[in-house]
Amino acid sequence: MNRSDMTPRSYSSDQLRAALDDVGGHARPDYLDDIVARAGRTRQRPRWTFPERWLSTDIAGPRQRQPRTAVLAVVLVLLALLALAASAYVGSRLTRPVDLGIAEPTPGRIDCGNPDHVGAILGCSRDGTRLLIQKGVENLFILDADGSETQVTEQLTGFDALLGSSRPAGATISPDGSRIVFAGLTTKREEWRSCHDGALFAVAADGGPAELLWRSHVPQNGIVMYPTFSPDGTRIAFTDGYCDSSHSVWVMNADGSDAHQVLVPEDIGLEAGHVHGLAWTPAGDRIALIYEGGVYTFATDGSDFRRAHPFEVFCWPGNKTC
Amino acid sequence: MDQTSLVERASQGDHEAFGVLVSAHLARIDTAARLILRDPDLARDAVQDATLRAWKNLRGLREPSRFGPWLHRLTVNACLDIVRKRRGQRFEVELSPLHELPIPDPTARVADALYMERMLAAIDPAQRAVIVLHFYLDLTLPETAAALGIPVGTAKSRLNRALEAMRIRVADESESAATTTASEPVA
Numbered sequence: 438m439n440r441s442d443m444t445p446r447s448y449s450s451d452q453l454r455a456a457l458d459d460v461g462g463h464a465r466p467d468y469l470d471d472i473v474a475r476a477g478r479t480r481q482r483p484r485w486t487f488p489e490r491w492l493s494t495d496i497a498g499p500r501q502r503q504p505r506t507a508v509l510a511v512v513l514v515l516l517a518l519l520a521l522a523a524s525a526y527v528g529s530r531l532t533r534p535v536d537l538g539i540a541e542p543t544p545g546r547i548d549c550g551n552p553d554h555v556g557a558i559l560g561c562s563r564d565g566t567r568l569l570i571q572k573g574v575e576n577l578f579i580l581d582a583d584g585s586e587t588q589v590t591e592q593l594t595g596f597d598a599l600l601g602s603s604r605p606a607g608a609t610i611s612p613d614g615s616r617i618v619f620a621g622l623t624t625k626r627e628e629w630r631s632c633h634d635g636a637l638f639a640v641a642a643d644g645g646p647a648e649l650l651w652r653s654h655v656p657q658n659g660i661v662m663y664p665t666f667s668p669d670g671t672r673i674a675f676t677d678g679y680c681d682s683s684h685s686v687w688v689m690n691a692d693g694s695d696a697h698q699v700l701v702p703e704d705i706g707l708e709a710g711h712v713h714g715l716a717w718t719p720a721g722d723r724i725a726l727i728y729e730g731g732v733y734t735f736a737t738d739g740s741d742f743r744r745a746h747p748f749e750v751f752c753w754p755g756n757k758t759c
Numbered sequence: 760m761d762q763t764s765l766v767e768r769a770s771q772g773d774h775e776a777f778g779v780l781v782s783a784h785l786a787r788i789d790t791a792a793r794l795i796l797r798d799p800d801l802a803r804d805a806v807q808d809a810t811l812r813a814w815k816n817l818r819g820l821r822e823p824s825r826f827g828p829w830l831h832r833l834t835v836n837a838c839l840d841i842v843r844k845r846r847g848q849r850f851e852v853e854l855s856p857l858h859e860l861p862i863p864d865p866t867a868r869v870a871d872a873l874y875m876e877r878m879l880a881a882i883d884p885a886q887r888a889v890i891v892l893h894f895y896l897d898l899t900l901p902e903t904a905a906a907l908g909i910p911v912g913t914a915k916s917r918l919n920r921a922l923e924a925m926r927i928r929v930a931d932e933s934e935s936a937a938t939t940t941a942s943e944p945v946a
Contacts, residue, residue, distance in 0.1 A: 445926045446874060450894060453929060457895045459872035460879060461790035468803060469785055473778035475807065476814040481772060487819035 559607065562614030563668075567642065569610040569617060577608050577619055579642050589617050589640055590647075607663040611691070612670040615642050618691075620661045620675070623652060635661035637675060639693070650693035653677050665715040666691070672737075674724050676712045684712040686726065688737060699739035702728060766823035769814075777817070781810050784827055788834040791896055794879065795838040795887045805841050809833035831896050832906035835888050839907075842884040878925035886921035893918060894929075 448456070559569045559577070568580040569589075577589040608619030616639060623636045637651040653659025654677055662684070664675040671691055677698075678684035689696035702712070713727040718734075725734045725745055732745040760768075762780065769777035788809065792802035812833050813826075820829060879887055885907075892903040904914035922929060 445928045447928045447930055448871075449930050452871065453875075453894045453927070454897075456871040456875040457794055457891065458790065460876045461794050461895070466785050466789040466803070466806070468807065469778060469782050472781055472785075472807060472810045473774050475811055476774040476777050479811060479814060481770070481818055482815050484770075484818040487816075 560610045560666075562610055563612040564614065567610065567614035569608060571608065577617060579610075579617070587642070587644060589642065589644055590619075607665075607675075609664045609666045609673065610642065611666050612668060616640070616691075617642055618650065618664045618666070618673055620664055623649070635659050635677070637661050637664050637673075637693070648693075651675070651677075651687075651689060651696055654698075655679055663713070663715045665717065667717050667721045668719055669721055672721075674715045674717065674737075676715065676726075678712075686712065686715065686724065686735075686739070688724075699724075699737065700735055700742065705742050762826060763823040766817065766820065766826055770817045770820070774814070777814055780826060781813075781830070784830050787896065788830060791831065791891045792834055792838050794891045794895060795835065795884055796841060797880065797887075801841055801845075802838070805837040806834060808840070809837040812837070828898070828902065828906075831892070831898070835892055835906055839884065839888060875925075878927065882921050882924050886917060886924065889914060889918045890921050890925075 559571055561568045566582040570578050570580055579587040579589055581587075608617055610617055618637055618639045621636060621638055623634045634657065635653040636649055638647040639650050640647040650673075651661065653661050658679060659677060660679070662676045664673050666673055672688055673691055674686060674688050676684045677687050685698050685702070686700040687696055688699050707728065714725075716725045717723070718725075721737070723734050723736055723741075725732060727733075733742060734745050735742040760776075760779070762783075765776045765780045769780055785806070789802060789806050792805040793799055796802050796805060809830065810833075813830055820826065879890070882890075888907060889903060892898045892906055893900065898906060900914055900918070901911050903918075904911040907914065909917075
């Protein structure tokens with residue numbers, strides 16, 4: 438017979454209970470001893486492990502949502518703390534100094550990163566046999582691996598004003614070691630002026646007449662600094678701007694042509710400030726600079742400006758691997 | 760010795776006291792388990808699981824007077840755990856022989872018991888759990904809902920569906936259920 442065809446039976450609660458009792462079979466369980474024995478073999482959970490003892494709920498009562506919510510909240514807080522710790526760790530790695538790639542000394546070659554050399558090291562040739570150094574504030578020298586030394590600027594009498602360059606405006610040696618480009622002045626230095634008309638000059642590493650490559654785009658008091666050859670020697674990056682601040686980054690061909698401004702810090706939301714120490718990546722596709730205490734990088738067309746990645750390697754002055 | 764003292768002693772590790780506590784409820788929870796699981800052996804497993812769970816967690820029980828309802832809840836949940844673990848397996852078997860029923864009016868009660876057994880076999884264990892908790896273990900609907908960890912409204916609708924499936928009308932249930940649900944918020 439189909440159950441749905443059956444007429445419903447009517448019971449009182451007591452009758453229903455009695456019927457269930459009958460179906461249950463009036464159990465007389467004989468395993469109480471087993472229960473007690475198992476209890477004797479089993480350790481009870483310590484009292485302090487029951488959160489219910491400190492909460493408003495009881496273990497025998499209905500399960501409350503409150504403890505679950507509390508547990509969920511604790512889990513979320515822990516996850517948030519974990520995320521904060523992770524971001525702090527990643528952030529600390531991102532702000533680590535850039536690997537300057539200083540190489541270990543190699544026999545027969547100049548250690549470009551060794552500060553024991555006399556004077557300030559401004560760069561070295563790619564093969565590590567020629568080192569460009571500055572002695573005092575006025576003269577550039579080429580130091581060869583065989584120990585010989587060439588003063589590059591002694592023949593620059595026609596540009597005596599550059600000898601008065603008041604700051605280490607920077608110089609760079611081409612990767613093949615044949616050419617020096619340095620920053621100087623196009624007018625005679627005068628004591629009362631703190632800034633002069635800056636320019637870039639090129640000279641052969643063996644000496645000879647210097648040629649004017651670039652004159653500051655600032656009409657007066659402009660200063661050009663940090664000329665830096667690209668790793669392939671075809672381009673030079675440098676800074677130009679007012680001597681007190683507002684420096685921008687320029688790139689031109691090695692022969693001085695096609696100079697163009699690629700980065701103006703104020704245009705990307707940075708405060709006007711001093712740019713220091715340009716460097717190229719070994720691939721020549723990005724440039725790094727130090728700007729107001731931070732190291733930043735950007736593509737050679739000035740795009741993709743960002744804080745330096747800790748694992749990026751740049752051809753900083755003194756890095757012979759570039 | 761009263762239940763409070765027994766619970767206190769048992770929570771200090773006295774398993775003999777625990778045996779005394781359980782013995783007062785054993786027949787009832789064993790029957791409840793048999794009604795839900797319809798298998799004496801599985802029912803025994805469920806009761807043993809429930810009592811062991813009670814022993815382990817006894818120190819978390821703040822109100823000794825709640826030991827009985829707590830043990831009932833543990834038993835029903837142990838039954839449903841077994842059902843979940845054995846889902847897909849058939850274990851419907853005969854219960855106790857009806858000719859042994861100690862009843863004064865055998866005709867009517869045997870008929871009721873036969874009918875009840877058939878109808879219990881026709882519903883699922885979750886519905887049987889509601890029937891057993893509410894009608895056999897005398898838990899109110901909110902207590903039944905709490906024991907199963909479901910909202911009161913769900914417990915009520917599950918009970919109604921079970922009774923409908925069993926073709927049973929409980930004369931005094933609709934009134935009490937209505938009273939209960941009117942005073943208890945539906946979760």
